[in-house]
Amino acid sequence: MLLLVVISSVTQAQSQNDTTVTLREVTVNAQTIIHKADRTLLVPTSEARRNAYDPYELMFRMAIPHVQVEPMTKSLTVNGGAVQMRINGIKATQTEVTALLPKDIIRIELIENPGKRYGDESLGGVIDIIVRNRKAGGLFNAQTTNSPIVPFGENTLTAKYNVGHSQWGINYAVNYRDIHHIHTDKTEEFFLETTRIHREQRGMDDHYSWHDHAVDLSYNYTKPNGYTFNAVLRNYYKRSPHQNETGIFDHQTTAHTALDFSNHSPSLDLYFQHILPHGQTLTLNLTGTLINSTRHRRYTEHNMSGRQLADIATDVEGRKQSMIGEVIYDKSFKPFVLSVGLRHYQMYDRNEYTGASPVTSAMQQSRTSAFAEIKGKWGNLNYVLGTGATRSWFKENGEGHTYTTFTPTLQLSMAPHRNGYLSYRFSADPQLPALSALTAVEQAIDTLQISRGNPGLKTYSVYNNNFNYSYNVGKFIAMLAANYSFHHHPIMEELSVEGNRLIVMQANQRSYQVLNIAPTVVLRGLDLFGLKNFATLSLECGLNSYWSRGRTYSHTYRNVYYNAQFMMQYKRFALMGQLRKSSDYLKGETVFKGENITVLMATWSHKRLQLGAGILFPFVNNYHTGRQRLSAIAPYNAWTYAKESGNLFLIRLNYHFEFGKAYHARDKRTHNSDTEEGILNL
Numbered sequence: 001m002l003l004l005v006v007i008s009s010v011t012q013a014q015s016q017n018d019t020t021v022t023l024r025e026v027t028v029n030a031q032t033i034i035h036k037a038d039r040t041l042l043v044p045t046s047e048a049r050r051n052a053y054d055p056y057e058l059m060f061r062m063a064i065p066h067v068q069v070e071p072m073t074k075s076l077t078v079n080g081g082a083v084q085m086r087i088n089g090i091k092a093t094q095t096e097v098t099a100l101l102p103k104d105i106i107r108i109e110l111i112e113n114p115g116k117r118y119g120d121e122s123l124g125g126v127i128d129i130i131v132r133n134r135k136a137g138g139l140f141n142a143q144t145t146n147s148p149i150v151p152f153g154e155n156t157l158t159a160k161y162n163v164g165h166s167q168w169g170i171n172y173a174v175n176y177r178d179i180h181h182i183h184t185d186k187t188e189e190f191f192l193e194t195t196r197i198h199r200e201q202r203g204m205d206d207h208y209s210w211h212d213h214a215v216d217l218s219y220n221y222t223k224p225n226g227y228t229f230n231a232v233l234r235n236y237y238k239r240s241p242h243q244n245e246t247g248i249f250d251h252q253t254t255a256h257t258a259l260d261f262s263n264h265s266p267s268l269d270l271y272f273q274h275i276l277p278h279g280q281t282l283t284l285n286l287t288g289t290l291i292n293s294t295r296h297r298r299y300t301e302h303n304m305s306g307r308q309l310a311d312i313a314t315d316v317e318g319r320k321q322s323m324i325g326e327v328i329y330d331k332s333f334k335p336f337v338l339s340v341g342l343r344h345y346q347m348y349d350r351n352e353y354t355g356a357s358p359v360t361s362a363m364q365q366s367r368t369s370a371f372a373e374i375k376g377k378w379g380n381l382n383y384v385l386g387t388g389a390t391r392s393w394f395k396e397n398g399e400g401h402t403y404t405t406f407t408p409t410l411q412l413s414m415a416p417h418r419n420g421y422l423s424y425r426f427s428a429d430p431q432l433p434a435l436s437a438l439t440a441v442e443q444a445i446d447t448l449q450i451s452r453g454n455p456g457l458k459t460y461s462v463y464n465n466n467f468n469y470s471y472n473v474g475k476f477i478a479m480l481a482a483n484y485s486f487h488h489h490p491i492m493e494e495l496s497v498e499g500n501r502l503i504v505m506q507a508n509q510r511s512y513q514v515l516n517i518a519p520t521v522v523l524r525g526l527d528l529f530g531l532k533n534f535a536t537l538s539l540e541c542g543l544n545s546y547w548s549r550g551r552t553y554s555h556t557y558r559n560v561y562y563n564a565q566f567m568m569q570y571k572r573f574a575l576m577g578q579l580r581k582s583s584d585y586l587k588g589e590t591v592f593k594g595e596n597i598t599v600l601m602a603t604w605s606h607k608r609l610q611l612g613a614g615i616l617f618p619f620v621n622n623y624h625t626g627r628q629r630l631s632a633i634a635p636y637n638a639w640t641y642a643k644e645s646g647n648l649f650l651i652r653l654n655y656h657f658e659f660g661k662a663y664h665a666r667d668k669r670t671h672n673s674d675t676e677e678g679i680l681n682l
Contacts, residue, residue: 033472035421037375037382037413039111039128045525047533049102051569053603053610053654054143055129058102060576061567063538064110065470065479065520067127068563071576072145072599072614072650073154074098078112079483079516080583081124088130090230090271095173095214097129099141099158101656104131113425113466113483117328117341117371136162137660145652150644151178151209162660169218176211181643184245188629188636190448192500197448201247201255203641210240230271238263253309254302255446261295279332291320299446310447313355322347336376343369353441361439367392367432371407384411392432396440396455403459405430419473425466433457433491437506445504452505460489460508477522481542487512492550492588495631502634509550512587518542536567546586555630557586574603586630593626603652612652620646 032043044052044062052058056076060069068077074094076083085092087100111118111126118126138161146153153176160169183203190197218232243259267289274282294317301310328341345367353359371388386409394401407430413423439453463486470479494507520540525533541562548555561583567576582594601614617623623645629636 037384037411039109042108052102054098055100063522063536071601078125084123084126086128095156095171098143098156106130106132139658141656143654145650147650149649165221165223167220171216173214178209179642179644180207181205182208184638184640186638191633192497199249201249204246206244206246207242209242212238227274232269234267236265257299259297264292266290281330283328285326287324289322293318312444314443315354316351318351320349336374339373341371357443359441361441363396365394380414382413390430405459419471421470423468427464429462430459432459449502452503454505457491458508462487475524479520481518483516485514495634511549513547515545539564548586553589557591559584572605576601589629589631591628595625608656610654614650616648617646622646
């Protein structure tokens with residue numbers, strides 16, 4: 001949910017050849033979309049690059065179909081799913097992407113439903129920003145977005161300096177939220193063994209706050225057409241002292257939850273790439289991560305006279321160590337490109353739970369994956385054939401489990417007629433249990449509910465079918481996407497009753513299916529009121545259908561959503577807006593109801609400076625999101641409201657300067673990271 005985080009392509013190119021080299025020397029005056037078997041290449045116009053201040057604003061101006069950009073908060077989704085950002089192939093942080101100058105961007109590559117090579121089969125997409133190499137010099141970039149009304153801020157600082165073949169860099173980001181008027185209204189029922197309980201909770205305003213800091217120190221040495229060495233020391237810290245909730249049950253009992261957590265995660269990322277003769281490339285990557293986390297949760301109940309009815313405390317101290325190693329070999333043959341890779345992940349995690357139910361969980365996990373991929377062209381048909389295998393081993397407190405999965409992939413694409421493009425992708429992607437769900441730990445949520453881990457969880461497969469058709473002519477783009485996925489024995493929630501307690505856990509269920517049909521229309525660079533390239537308009541809408549089949553339940557849910565946005569440009573002034581209806585979804589027995597977003601922002605840019613002002617949810621004075629559980633034994637309906645998020649006014653101030661001829665080092669093609677703590681969710 002954005003605000004709980006906020007509070008926490010125009011003419012189709014007829015050639016199918018890669019234009020990476022030639023584009024570096026060509027001034028592009030018209031938007032170009034080049035379709036490949038596994039990705040779409042989007043070349044921004046020179047005007048779009050000149051008027052945009054950062055890559056997120058550039059992507060918003062380009063109105064890329066299936067990509068939803070939040071211009072104020074610089075967040076992205078692709079087809080409603082998470083996005084992996086990369087720069088010249090490297091998995092990059094938001095701070096690193098924000099620091100790029102649009103004038104240095106050659107093209108943007110969109111990879112929808114990425115496969116094994118990208119290390120995360122659950123991604124909605126990968127966006128790879130290709131930038132040009134430049135000469136020696138330096139760069140400083142500061143970008144700030146803050147609210148003068150409530151404590152809200154997203155701020156980044158970047159500095160880079162180059163000499164010879166070397167580049168040193170530092171990135172710093174600080175973000176914060178502090179909300180004092182957040183509450184949850186809830187209606188719930190419990191059908192227990194000897195009693196039925198109906199509860200109405202009237203939420204009371206409480207406190208929600210967090211702040212995080214990220215510092216990255218980097219060194220890059222690049223010998224052109226030879227090798228690249230890259231080292232990054234990342235240091236991330238987040239503290240959320242208040243994630244509180246207070247409510248009054250049935251006008252009789254006051255329940256209060258106080259949650260305080262912190263996370264400190266340093267990591268070292270080493271990368272080496274060697275360009276070999278005869279179209280060969282060898283890439284090596286090694287990443288080590290340490291995650292120290294603490295979580296303090298206390299749940300209390302009092303009656304109206306002040307007498308304490310319950311006091312449940314849970315404290316968790318966690319320490320996780322992990323290592324990820326990867327090697328990828330690419331070889332270009334005349335008719336096709338062959339890629340093979342091997343990735344290994346090794347982890348040790350120890351969590352000490354104290355309080356009402358003290359227990360220590362010591363977990364070990366290793367995962368080894370191999371993949372092979374052939375990409376080529378046969379006549380008018382582009383194809384990608386891939387296969388992979390993963391062996392995962394997990395052990396906790398002496399009990400171990402081993403899983404083996406296979407991942408075939410097929411991608412086909414062609415141009416059936418002039419200005420049209422058709423693509424199809426099939427994949428079978430394995431999904432491994434999360435560490436937090438595997439742990440053999442149980443903890444009380446409140447006086448009626450217990451959260452329990454399940455070491456017996458099994459890996460499962462997701463079978464994806466993705467169909468896309470696009471028609472591009474002049475300034476008009478139309479697309480139709482149809483996506484169907486079938487999850488075989490997925491891990492989803494399971495509720496059960498033990499005595500007069502409700503047990504909440506994850507378990508392998510029967511099936512989960514999702515069907516998405518989504519048309520998109522884009523009008524880009526329209527001439528209006530005598531002004532050339534004055535406006536860009538886009539509209540994406542869709543229908544999602546969900547079928548969730550558990551061992552003891554069966555639910556169906558449908559949701560209609562849309563995303564409309566506009567961008568108007570006059571000289572140095574720009575006005576952009578977005579109206580989006582949430583793509584609510586069903587998983588397990590719970591419907592997750594997201595936010596309906598409205599954004600308006602105006603900017604003025606002059607050379608290195610950009611000033612802007614905007615408002616989030618201008619027509620909403622009480623932002624809300626919701627959840628609805630459809631369970632027969634414990635249904636509930638809950639809405640969370642955050643007053644400060646409505647009519648949230650923001651001010652933007654961005655400034656950058658360059659000295660010498662700023663050189664942008666060759667970024668690495670891969671990047672691995674580990675962020676999961678492995679603590680049981682409460």
